[in-house]
Amino acid sequence: MKNLLTTQDELSAGKTTLQEIVEQYIESIDSNNSSVNAIVSLDKEDALEQAGRIQEKIKEGSAGKLAGSVVAVKDLICEKGKKTTCSSNILRNFESVYNATVIDKLAAEDALFLGRANMDEFAMGSSTENSIHGPARNPHNTDHVTGGSSGGSAAAVAAGMSSMSLGSDTGGSIRQPASYCGVVGLKPTYGRVSRYGLVAYASSFDCIGPFTNSVMDAALMLEQLAGSDPMDQSTADEPVEEYSKALENTEKLTIGVPDEYFGDGLDSEVRSVVEDHLKSLEAEGHSLVPINLPHTEYAIATYYILATAEASSNLARYDGIRYGHRADFDQVEEELKKEQIALEKRLEVATGKEHEELLESIAKADSPLIRLYKNSRTEGFGTEVKRRILLGTYVLSAGYYDAYFGKAQRVRRLIKQDFQEAFEKVDVIVSPTAPTTAFKLGENQDDPVQMYLNDIYTISANLSGICGISVPAGTHSNGLPVGIQFMADSFKEQNILRAGRAVELLHG
Incomplete structure (x- = not known):
């Protein structure tokens, strides 16, 4: 795969045109997407x-720094006038009325947006x-998963x-x-x-971030994505x-190797690949x-308490009234009417405690x-999203908040301190980025805990707010x-990029 700088050189020299490049990507989508299912929406004319x-x-000679790049966008990042479904039935027909900041930033530097990429519903998986669009499949073996939740974005590049x-x-x-x-x-x-x-x-x-075929392209993309934004008060006013x-920078890096990330549960070949790279990096002077x-x-436990709690709060807005999927109201009224008639019939013959319970049920019956x-x-959310909403609501509920949510916040601080x-x-x-290579489709669908354990090496970076990168290792x-993963302290992205580039150089 050509990197962006090579593509830009060819465009400047007139060896190709951007139209020809885009047509090649469209042809690839037409030929391969039926088996990979990475792209869920494509506007060829646009x-x-x-x-x-x-x-x-x-x-x-006035093109921006990303001219020549062709970008797929995960289907939870808003693009004005395009559907943003989050791979969920509840947003199946939702069309965004504005651009995300990252879209405006990339567009300002002449990145071209090609299509919307498949994902786990609401990024939960x-x-x-x-996904309402069906599973994405790994381009290296379509019997296997792409990983998630940004699997469509990774597969599109791969x-x-x-x-x-x-x-x-x-x-x-x-x-x-990216690893898978x-x-x-x-x-x-x-x-x-x-x-x-x-x-x-x-x-x-x-966090929003890039998928690319090279570390240099990731660096070029991040330069345009990064920076404070008055529309997001959680962004930091740090220089880019x-x-x-x-x-x-050719200075050698000091690389920390944690015992905890090379223990039980790690595939032996994955371990060997990573350890061989470490030996090679050490031989290079790192x-x-x-x-x-x-x-x-x-x-893992801390993450699935805190993240599900936040999910429960964030997804409360999807009520079927303001926007998104709405159940059939006539059907709701008919359903309630039938339930009321059934309760009243039972009440006619009930006595004692049952009579009291039925009266209470009638009094507490749902309003339309x-x-x-x-x-x-119920109709709008899928199984995994419902599971996380229920988990999150539970850990935030009275009597359990301190035991679960409060304790998890304290442990999060300890992980960050580490x-x-x-x-x-x-x-x-x-x-390692993940304990194994991509598993087979359906293999972990009935075992949520095993599915969650696939993120054992990545979750801590999110709990700590630090940066991380996965680079192909073999x-x-x-x-x-x-994949091999490098993590660095907050706002030290240059360090993970340098480490990733060092791995690339090992492969020539």
């Missing part, structure tokens, strides 16, 4: 119109199987359907599918990239580094330092509006990609 407009700017893509990462949803699909995926520091226009899952975790220039992250064992809410949400202490000694921390004997 893409070619964008290409013509940007090509004119290339000829004039690790396989992109929880399958040659776009040169770059946008995803979101709440607990590993960029890095894990064999591409570069970068999760920025929390607050580094604006979340305005990102449909929220867990607001203190969500020239990340592409940071890749020219330093390996053993470290400990003692609260790692609590990361409450039943409309219930039916709209990383802060580690980064006093090292530039980056290394780990191929397993099963033919599927293996």
